Amino acid sequence: MTRLDFDVEGAAVADTAAAARQMQAMKDLKATNPDLQFSMTLPVLPSGLTHDGVNILKTAKNAGIKIDVVNIMAMDYYAGTGTEMGQAAVSAAKATLAQMQSVDPGYTYADLGITPMIGKDDDGSTFTLADARTVESFAARNGVGRLAFWSVNRDQPCSGSADSLPTCTEISQDSLAFTDAFVPYGGSGGGGTTSDFSLSLAPDSASVAQGGSATAAVSTAVTSGGAESVGLSASGAPSGVSVSFSPGSVMSGGNATLTATVGSSVAAGTYPITVTGSAASGSHSAAYTLTVTTGGGGGGSLTNAGFETGSPSPWTCTGGSTVVTGPVHSGGRSLRVGPSSSGTGECDQTVSLSPHHSCTLTGWVQVPYAYIGVSGGAGSWSNSASWNQLTVGFTTGSSGTVTVYVHGWYGQSVVHADDFTLG
Template sequence: MRRPRHLHALFAALTTAVASAGLVVGAGGAAHAATPLPAHVFAPYFEAYSSDSPADLAERSGAKYLTMAFVQTEAKGSCTPYWNGSTGQPIAASVFGADFTTIRSRGGDVIPSFGGYAADNGGTEIADSCTSVDSIAAAYEKVLTTYDVTRLDMDIEDKSLTDKAAIDRRNQAIRKVQDWAAANGRPLQISYTLPTTTSGLASSGLAVLKSAKTAGAQVDVVNLMTFDYYDNAAHNMAADTQTAATGLYNQLAALYPAKTPTQLWGMIGVTEMPGIDDFGAAETFTTADAATVYNWATAKGINTLSFWALQRDNGGCPGTGGSDTCSGIAQDPWYFTHSFAPFTGGGGPVADDFSLSLAPGSASVAPGGSTTATVATTVTSGSAKPVALTVSGAPAGITAAVSPGSVTAGGSAQLTVAASATAVPGTYPLTVTGAAGPPSHSATFTLTVSGPGGGSGALVNGGLESGSLAPWSCESGGAVVSTPVHGGSYALKTAPTSGQTGECTQTLTLTPNTKYTLSGWVQGSYAYLGVRGGASGSTWTSSTGWTKLTVPFTTGASGTVTVYLHGWYGQGPVYGDDLAVG
């Protein structure tokens, strides 16, 4: 990527490898049919210069595929490839070979990447360093056969983007390797990772692709580094990813006019830098950005989703930009990996689909009372289609209806639930279903019919012992956890980030104009417990252990209140347990 990241020592220049007339077979033996990558793959970069084990970090994070950065020469003028340009890390089965075998045993694979900012700046990117096309091709083949991989990535930045002779040599070598792979029945893909503007490749990046076309080299993926714009502007990183990729799509359409829109999107990759990138806080890729980019990438059917780098996927250094070991923002460990991992799969762009949610997800009413909730739909892939809405599960004495009964995905409707005067007190799950042809999604609305005077049973699932959130509604990241807990087996976890407090809520309909007390056990920094709506009251604490909070309040004329638990921006998770209203 952009910053100097290889840590190899300075070695004296070795004798340049003698250029061979043809290609050599690497340590992995003769070429054979390795397993191709999926049509859509999430493959975050792994900092090969670290002391981490690729297989271990892949297992801990859940990343099945890795892009290994970087392969370089040890000194300018050399034709010998090494990991990180270090002679102590040759291209050999003894270096990373066991890790790669383990990764494959779990159904994944690796993508070796040549270049990187340091090599592209210092002349040790192999095509910059070596003037023999045959020797460059031999180096590519050595990596392919030693590690039995099916894709090579070319990370071309900085001075490498203006070295026309090296650009042409690289593409000529790629063509030689592709001819060799075809003759031996071996699958091979080539990706180019290039810096971008917010509207597509700069002229230097586009020139790399034009050189490849002239050389007859097939470029399978163009992977944009959608960060480090260095334009001194504030950025919405998710939106900029989309405009950059759309600009690239138009550039590829002009370069390859015979390709269909599906094929063109299938040539595109994007690489993010989670959290604060090298430029600074004006370029911060947030946890919310991850969801936006994932949904967009899935809908468009792009080829590759990635980020720099796996070792950064944690919130261990709030406020720090461009670190190799943390993102600089508040996040759970492996948040970005878990968000992007489902992208990996086969086939083309996904079908039209949507999601359905309820807000609030629960309510408590007295017999004779009623309540409402918003039914929201969101397009998650493809285009917006009509969604038919129904509600089921209402017992005797309860009526429930959704109006309107159909919306276009992206629209919303209202759920109205009423309890008759003779409704039996209890808790009833109602199922709201949206159907748009084959895709169908449901959400549960939990209705509590209270007995006379409300009481401690008015708040539902206060101990989280159901093992699920319902009827709590939480901001992104909210969850039921088994540790830490105050009582029983489960507790409620809120997930504050730099952009949200992580609030979890539950709406209750209590007896009007009546005094109540909200109580609960909390743990974490800036843990807020309170009510709003038809009453107002709150308190907070910061504690590494469980602390009991109480909030007295008096209901208004409607009796409806919203109970909430939340933390504070960027201050870490807050937990709640044994919550009650009485």
């Protein structure tokens, strides 16, 4: 036996005692058979794992074991028949990896599995052959550890009703058409010994003011064969933006740091950058989105303005405030500020700007009674339950140092905040 999968569905997902027993069993088995691969098949939404699913990852972490493959069931969202199932599976995969990395930063796409339901879904939506190609392409680009579908005996046409779902797709297709669509993907489950690797970025986007910089972790993993030297490069950066890697090459399975440095004259805008790892076995790429904001001559910018690092730092927060994976305005994370019955709940960041300079602070917030402001009295608040942008204009004093903050009101709902800019 080389692989064991636990398919956990329904009420069993919330059974924490059962999850703890499973993790302990796998820990004991791996102690005598370290090559045994352990996977958990879990329900998912386009926004990622459920709260109970994340708790299963935490149970594994607490038991001192890493789940080899977190296999998501990209199906049965019950979000309406118009759901675009290929993109929904991709969204689910991205969100799940962010959740995995929030529990254990060592997780990469090589530790993720995607299993959609082909053809007509239980909820009435349809996973088409075009969706299959979308998911296969995403899996290949990102080195996803497992790509499967439910189920091979359904990979044929029929004219049946809902009762025939176990035996056919109920869509127009050739027999084994989905198998043909997924066959190009090798993943880490192939039987050959040819070396290959995966490449991923965390975070895969950043917002940087003119004259500033941002960093991201570049992770590689061996997906088949043995480790090999992987050279790192970037393409697509606009003039005035430099992208460097430290180190410039790694053995697959190793990590590096990407640094994007934005010149003061780079035009504001959003720029797609492609990060490529090249080895003897071939190359893999990952997309990095760099948004340049106007520095406004202020001489400083906010750090971790989109909270994509996974923690609030360098924001200083009161108790009950943390970074979460949903809801978000953009990217994969946002800030959750939790007021108490007697306190506002607040996160602050101090920034050094040019003295006596006119500046603008913007931020996106959700949930009533959200407030953003700058030390000295300037501020703006919202009473909207949907994402909306707040703007605060202010002029710096003789020192140029200001403290930017976001908070809720005591006794009210938690506040979600995202995508701050300071220019």
